Amino acid sequence: MQYAISAIRRTQAVSITLDASNPADARRQAEAQGYAVVAIKAAKGPGPVAWRKAPDFPLLQFNQSLLILLRAGLSVVEAIETLADRESRGEAKQVLVRLHDQLKVGLSLSAALEAQPAMFPPLYVASVRANEKTGALTEAIERFIVYRAQADLLRKRVVGAAIYPAMILGVGSLVIAFLLLYVVPRFSLVFQDLGDRIPLMSRLLLQWGQFANAHWLELLGGAALLAVACAYASGRPRVRLAVAQQIQRIPRIGEIVRVYQLARFYRALGMLLQAGIPILVALDMVTGLLPVTLHGALAAARRDIGEGRSISAAFETHGLTTAVSLRLLRVAERTGQMGEMLERTASFHEEDIAQAIDWFIRLFEPLLMIAIGLVIGVVVLLMYAPIFELAGSIQ
16 A cells, blocks of 8 residues: 655655555555654555646656666756756656755755655655765666666566457457447347347347346446446555455465565565665665565565575565575675675566466467357357247258
């Protein structure tokens, strides 16, 4: 669940939004990031129809352009001013102008970024803050670019793979709805006087047709209400959590989802550790990347690490590892390259996830087409069965 937090940091009043399981968890995350919390309240979710508009700011493109300018020798203020001058999109330009104005009055880049939490996530701000102290700002930006690009790439793979099945399902559903709500009712009027001479299954289908013909307005209204209810429910945290829990119970798919969540967690944690952020603080900051069902496990692992246990042992005990990640974490503890190894672990799992998605789509697409074809075929066959019955009785 998301919580809106009013806080103070370095004498500045700021408002941030964090994902947390409860207000106490949200307070703990905020304090771990250096905020003095003033007030916490549940963030308002989207309504059943009007959804909140996502901030229109190209964060990945901004960082790519900023990195090029900084490596060309421009100062941070000059680079931000250049990006603001060339930006033509209204909302993005306003973000850059505000950023430039804050830099001109003496704020550090991390403080200026932190003042706009809707545009710049806490992970990014923390990475910039840790590296600007050591003069390694370009390295922090480069790591964030890799982090964001990999996350976007995997998301695009999932969305791209789902487009064709979604089109098949949508078109198939429309065809089935057309048959059941338009064609079958008209067939039922033709054969309504045949009575028991019609096969049982065809009779049931034609009775549905008669019902749909008499109550089509109520059926359309019910379908509209169902769509609105589904849209409203999909925005409720409890509903989404319940759906996620049911998906995770599916043997193969549940494991893929779990590995995907852990891969995001490993990549973000690795980026923060490479930025020089202490492990306990980094764990607090990445809590929101894990589902609520794993927040308790992460809190327990954090407690164990704080008491002196190794990261690999703590993660293994509380179910935050896979067979591969556990071995890589143990190697990282011996070599002292935990941040880099976490990113390699994430890359390994992301490749596995991409292959699993390809495998699933190749299997799911033909099965979906077969299922829709069978439903349409059965409906058509049952509609024409009375005609065959009449033709047989005439002979």
